[in-house]
Amino acid sequence: xxxxxxxxxxxxxxxxxxxxxxxxxxxxxxxxxxxxxxxxxxxxxxxxxxxxxxxxxxxxxxxxxxxxxxxxxxxxxxxxxxxxxxxxxxxxxxxxxxxxxxxxxxxxxxxxxxxxxxxxxxxxxxxxxxxxxxxxxxxxxxxxxxxxxxxxxxxxxxxxxxxxxxxxxxxxxxxxxxxxxxxxxxxxxxxxxxxxxxxxxxxxxxxxxxxxxxxxxxxxxxxxxxxxxxxxxxxxxxxxxxxxxxxxxxxxxxxxxxxxxxxxxxxxxxxxxx
DNA sequence: AATCGCGCCTGACGGC
DNA sequence: TGCCGTCAGGCGCGAT
Numbered sequence: 001x002x003x004x005x006x007x008x009x010x011x012x013x014x015x016x017x018x019x020x021x022x023x024x025x026x027x028x029x030x031x032x033x034x035x036x037x038x039x040x041x042x043x044x045x046x047x048x049x050x051x052x053x054x055x056x057x058x059x060x061x062x063x064x065x066x067x068x069x070x071x072x073x074x075x076x077x078x079x080x081x082x083x084x085x086x087x088x089x090x091x092x093x094x095x096x097x098x099x100x101x102x103x104x105x106x107x108x109x110x111x112x113x114x115x116x117x118x119x120x121x122x123x124x125x126x127x128x129x130x131x132x133x134x135x136x137x138x139x140x141x142x143x144x145x146x147x148x149x150x151x152x153x154x155x156x157x158x159x160x161x162x163x164x165x166x167x168x169x170x171x172x173x174x175x176x177x178x179x180x181x182x183x184x185x186x187x188x189x190x191x192x193x194x195x196x197x198x199x200x201x202x203x204x205x206x207x208x209x210x211x212x213x214x215x216x217x218x219x220x221x222x223x224x225x226x227x228x229x230x231x232x233x234x235x236x237x238x239x240x241x242x243x244x245x246x247x248x249x250x251x252x253x254x255x256x257x258x259x260x261x262x263x264x265x266x267x268x269x270x271x272x273x274x
Numbered sequence: 275a276a277t278c279g280c281g282c283c284t285g286a287c288g289g290c
Numbered sequence: 291t292g293c294c295g296t297c298a299g300g301c302g303c304g305a306t
Contacts, residue, residue: 003299034282034301059300076300077284092284111283113300128302155277164301173299240299261279263298 002059002074004136004169005209009216010080011056014105017082018063022050022100030094034075034115037095041118046070046097057124058132058168068120071129075113081106133167136205141167143199150190150198159260160190161201170205172262173240174212178205180239185271186264187257192273211236239265 023046028039045067053064063070074080083104086096090108095116097105107114119126134141146166153160160166161175170178179186181204184197193201215236238248243256247267257264 006299073300075283076298109283110285111298111300113283115301153276159277162300171299260277262300 002076002078003171003174003212004059005174005212005216007059007061007074007169008056008213010074011054011061014080014082015054017101017103018051018097018099018105019053020050021103023047023097024100025096025098027096027098028094028116029089030112033094033109033112034073035117037116038118042070042116045118057129058135058164059171060129062119062123068118069123071115071117071119071123072107073115073117075109075111075115077111078107078109078114081108131165133163133165136167136169136202136209141202141206143195143197143202146198146202147193147195150193153190155190156187156259157184157190157193158186158262158264161205162260162262167205169209172264173237174205174208176240176265177208177238180266180271181208183270183272185268185273186259186266188273239267241265 026039026043026046028037028042031037031039046063046065049065049067051063051065055062055064059073061072061074063072072080083106085102086098086104089096089106092110092112093106093108094112094114095107099105107116117126117128119129123129134145146160149166150157150160155163158175158179161170161178162172176186178201182197182201184193184201239254242254242265244253246252247254247270249270250267252267252269254265255268257266
């Protein structure tokens with residue numbers, strides 16, 4: 001579930017149940033997810049402490065604690081839920097945070113690519129966060145930025161866009177969607193895209209991400225619902241997953257190719273310039 | 275320095 | 291029914 005909108009919706013959804021509350025206990029069932037879970041450290045730094053804020057950087061969630069930051073990445077299949085009280089874990093429910101309110105923050109991750117880390121007081125200097133690109137919803141993310149940076153690059157525009165050092169939070173689905181909206185062929189060299197095209201592209205990235213966050217926020221009125229699992233907003237996807245179906249602009253069948261080992265969908269007529 | 279491909283892990287699905 | 295290959299929204303790592 002994890003591109004920027006899903007992570008941001010998660011952040012907003014859990015915030016009212018987590019911020020200002022005390023973590024009484026952490027229950028962790030596996031020893032390892034993507035990496036070994038520093039359980040002892042998490043217990044000593046988090047248990048008995050109040051969560052001060054939850055921030056997001058790219059696809060990382062940062063829980064601000066009195067002595068530093070606990071950082072969570074949802075990986076490919078991870079999601080967080082708020083339970084009104086402790087109930088026995090189901091399959092792939094890996095970690096529970098028990099709060100003084102009685103509620104439980106529960107992490108479920110089928111594919112176990114998620115990560116839990118203690119990054120201390122300077123999380124942004126940690127190697128995982130230090131080299132991340134700019135936030136797509138910030139004003140500094142604009143056509144000029146993408147254009148200038150691309151001049152030195154040799155990759156395709158889609159790979160360039162999904163590189164977290166370029167811009168954070170744009171994953172495979174929204175990269176496909178944004179390139180379609182901007183009418184840019186995913187295989188075009190990133191350095192061949194004009195400033196005007198990059199301006200259009202950044203505009204659509206912002207629109208798509210904002211729209212998805214808004215949809216997620218309204219879909220998930222009650223994040224503590226057991227079914228409150230943020231999903232992708234497939235009703236608004238125009239190309240992703242639509243191989244051989246008609247383009248919503250011109251009815252040409254949508255093509256599916258692989259770009260950098262990732263499934264890529266586009267309209268060969270609307271997105272010219274391979 | 276930049277780029278590419280692999281592999282981590284589980285589950286769903288389609289073909290035989 | 292079962293087995294096998296392929297695919298899935300991410301990302302760090304080693305090889306080039």
